[in-house]
Amino acid sequence: MQNCATLVRLTVDAPARTGVSKLEQIAMDGRLTVRVEDAAAIMGIKAQKLREQARTQDGRDGLGFPVSLAGRSILIPKIPFLKFWGYDGEVF
Secondary structure (H helix, E strand, O other), X not given: OOOHHHHHHHHHHXXXXXXXXXXXXXXXXXXXXXXXXXXXXXXXXOHHHHXXXXXXXXXXXXXXXXXXXXXXXXEEEHHHHHHHOOOOOOOO
């Protein structure tokens, strides 16, 4: 049986070994929304910066893709986010 550290390492290293892009990972993850951390990584910024920008109307307007606030949660709909970044593959 593998320990947690090995499982985490396998999960993190998998994209590098398989050649699957971060956008493809998001498209295939089965979720309806994109995690802030994943969106920030694609954008090349820190997740906290994206959270700060999403919390203001001007910031949301400047992102180029829709962001919704639900209480303290930030929701980024997956399909509009992927389209904004030019992803044209299948989405699950």
